[in-house]
Amino acid sequence: MTAPTGPTADLAALMARVALKDRAAFEQVYRLTSAHLLGLATRILGSTARAEEVLHEAYLNVWHAAGSYHAGIATPMTWLINVVRNKSIDALRSGASERASTVPLPEEGAEALAGAAEPELEPQRLFDRSVSQLKIDACMGQLSAQQRQALALAYYHGLMHSEIATRLGAPLGTAKAWVRRGLARLKDCLTAAGLEEAL
Amino acid sequence: MRRFSAELLDRLAQEYALGTLHGGARRRFETLMRESAEVARAAAAWQQRLTRLAGSVPPIEPSSALWAGLQDQLFGAPAPSRKKRAWPWAAWGLPSLGGALAGAVLCVLVLQSQPQWLGRETVAADTLPASYVGLLADAAGTPSLLASATRQGRLLHVKLLQPLQVPAGQVARLYALPGDGRAPFAVGVVPASGKAALPLPDSAEHLFARVPRLGVRLEPAAPASPLPAPAAGNFAISGPCVKMW
Numbered sequence: 082m083t084a085p086t087g088p089t090a091d092l093a094a095l096m097a098r099v100a101l102k103d104r105a106a107f108e109q110v111y112r113l114t115s116a117h118l119l120g121l122a123t124r125i126l127g128s129t130a131r132a133e134e135v136l137h138e139a140y141l142n143v144w145h146a147a148g149s150y151h152a153g154i155a156t157p158m159t160w161l162i163n164v165v166r167n168k169s170i171d172a173l174r175s176g177a178s179e180r181a182s183t184v185p186l187p188e189e190g191a192e193a194l195a196g197a198a199e200p201e202l203e204p205q206r207l208f209d210r211s212v213s214q215l216k217i218d219a220c221m222g223q224l225s226a227q228q229r230q231a232l233a234l235a236y237y238h239g240l241m242h243s244e245i246a247t248r249l250g251a252p253l254g255t256a257k258a259w260v261r262r263g264l265a266r267l268k269d270c271l272t273a274a275g276l277e278e279a280l
Numbered sequence: 281m282r283r284f285s286a287e288l289l290d291r292l293a294q295e296y297a298l299g300t301l302h303g304g305a306r307r308r309f310e311t312l313m314r315e316s317a318e319v320a321r322a323a324a325a326w327q328q329r330l331t332r333l334a335g336s337v338p339p340i341e342p343s344s345a346l347w348a349g350l351q352d353q354l355f356g357a358p359a360p361s362r363k364k365r366a367w368p369w370a371a372w373g374l375p376s377l378g379g380a381l382a383g384a385v386l387c388v389l390v391l392q393s394q395p396q397w398l399g400r401e402t403v404a405a406d407t408l409p410a411s412y413v414g415l416l417a418d419a420a421g422t423p424s425l426l427a428s429a430t431r432q433g434r435l436l437h438v439k440l441l442q443p444l445q446v447p448a449g450q451v452a453r454l455y456a457l458p459g460d461g462r463a464p465f466a467v468g469v470v471p472a473s474g475k476a477a478l479p480l481p482d483s484a485e486h487l488f489a490r491v492p493r494l495g496v497r498l499e500p501a502a503p504a505s506p507l508p509a510p511a512a513g514n515f516a517i518s519g520p521c522v523k524m525w
Contacts, residue, residue, distance in 0.1 A: 104355065111347060116339035123340055129434050133346050140350050154324040159331040163297070170299045210336035232298075236333050239299050264294045264326075271329055 092157040099147040107144055114158065115140075118165045124207075125169040125239040135168045142168075170239045208233035212270075220270035224263055231256055232263035289322050297326035343483045345432035410525035412484045414494040416517040418442075424517045425470065427454070427494060429484035431525070436467060436478040443473040444496070444516065451501045454478070455510055456521070459492040463509045470496060494521045 092113060098106035115136060122132035142164055150160045208229055212221045221229065227249060234240045234248060246256035271277050284292065295301040296309045312319045410431035418424050422442060429436040438454070446452050452472065455464040467487075468478035480487055495515035 108347075111350070115346070116341050117334070117337070119340040119342050120337045121334055124337055129340060130430075132340075133342055136342065136346060137349055137353075141353065144350075144354055154321060155328055156331070159324070159327050162331055162334055163327045166299060174302065207336045208333065211333045214335055215332055235298050235300055236330060237337070241302050242300055260298070260300060261291070261294075264298065267332075268329060271332065276332065277329075 093152050096147050096150050096152075096157045096160075099143065100150070102144075107140075110143065110157075110161075111140060114161055117158075118161060121162060122165050122169045124204075124237045125166065126173055131172060132169070135165060135172050139165045139168050166239070173239050174241075204233035204237040205230050207237050215271070215274065215276060217270040217274050217276075220273060221266060224266050225259075227251070228259045228263045228266070231259035232267070235260055284319075289319065293319070293322035294326045296323050297330050341482075343432040343434070344485075345483075408524055410523070412488040412521060413524050414519060414521040416494055416496060416519035418517050423519075425454075425496065425519075427521075428524075429480065429488070431485050431523075432483045434480045434483060436480055436484065437475070438470050438478060439475045440471065440473045444470070446472045446498060449501055450498045452496050452516070453499050455495050455497060455515070456488060456491040457493040457495055457518075458490055460490050462490075464495070467494075488521055489523075491521050493518060495519075 092110065095106045095110050095113075099110055118139070119129065119132055119136055122135045123129045126132050126135065139161075143161065150157065155163070205226075209218070212218045224232075230249060231245050234245050235242075240248065242257045242260065243253055245251075245260065246253045249256060249259075251259070268277075292301065292305075292309055296306065301309060309319070309323075313323055314320075411433075412427075412429050412431065414425075414427040415423055416425040416427070424440065424442050424444065426439045426441060427436055436454075444452050451469045454467040454470050456467055457464045467480070470476055470478070495510065495518035497510045497514050498516050
């Protein structure tokens with residue numbers, strides 16, 4: 082792996098300072114990353130308010146556990162995204178039974194769904210935009226629409242296989258196969274595009 | 281530690297990174313990640329790949345309360361927006377608000393019976409969170425629409441207290457009416473009856489801090505050209521917007 086440069090290197094340096102309990106560095110990490118992380122968490126949780134709760138926990142984790150970040154394994158943004166996605170997914174699943182036993186407002190979560198109402202913010206569109214930006218759209222285009230959709234629902238909405246199967250009206254085994262095939266293709270396409278290493 | 285075949289490890293790592301590994305399996309895999317550098321590397325490789333998909337997600341600027349809350353919890357710095365829970369009636373400037381008091385009392389009753397309207401904030405039994413509340417009435421003075429948003433929230437909850445008469449082909453659009461000379465700005469379309477939650481482009485604090493009134497205008501659903509900003513008297517219903525703290 083080549084030495085990172087630019088924003089990644091800056092963020093890595095800041096993370097190293099956060100591990101030493103540098104408050105100014107912590108604030109810089111927050112300012113550089115929070116909007117992007119809130120966007121991701123909001124897509125998963127369907128609510129900016131819930132997503133902010135997750136981010137609150139995540140940044141506490143960053144402050145207390147920045148020392149556990151290893152620059153040699155992942156970029157700082159990958160590490161942060163992983164922290165936030167994991168917490169979002171945990172919150173999503175722990176809240177599932179609560180939501181099932183309550184009667185929500187019809188528009189509850191509409192702050193995030195407002196984005197979903199716009200075609201470019203739907204999971205499939207987000208996915209397509211990403212692969213286009215990565216210039217692997219032709220390669221990923223060899224997947225079926227359902228395979229791409231299954232992967233997009235899992236990544237952007239944090240859905241489990243059973244939920245994807247329900248959403249797409251497919252048997253569970255088929256949904257699992259779609260996701261697995263989508264991931265394998267993503268790996269192949271990133272490798273072919275020379276994007277496997279340097280992030 | 282249990283040994284996996286390379287193929288199984290890769291499959292578990294990809295499912296963990298994607299989030300489709302769930303329940304106990306997820307927790308067990310995290311334990312393995314802490315115990316084994318090989319497992320940690322496998323997971324990190326998939327996390328790196330999937331991070332590539334994150335670039336297309338539109339960022340959302342957090343409310344100022346998020347940073348204030350972090351500072352407060354980590355460093356003990358003051359975070360006024362979270363600490364100020366008392367209800368300083370005197371600070372409302374009641375004489376200048378006219379009918380706001382009656383509306384606010386009604387708001388309290390409704391909000392106490394509909395605590396979910398206050399979002400996910402923890403609310404003590406005898407206090408309400410800092411919120412913006414509007415009560416809109418028709419020309420006869422009959423309360424018609426209740427609107428509320430927590431101070432740092434990005435959702436405006438509305439409840440129709442009586443149905444709006446919205447002609448076919450028209451919508452009822454809610455406007456904020458600033459008191460500082462700025463033009464009214466649209467907040468969103470409200471339903472003719474029932475409840476709705478309107479997404480706000482910014483925190484309620486940012487949008488409504490200098491907005492003393494709200495109004496609903498009936499407009500063509502799909503106007504051929506942009507509509508002029510509404511003037512006073514254009515509104516089917518209107519009323520005060522007050523700070524609940």
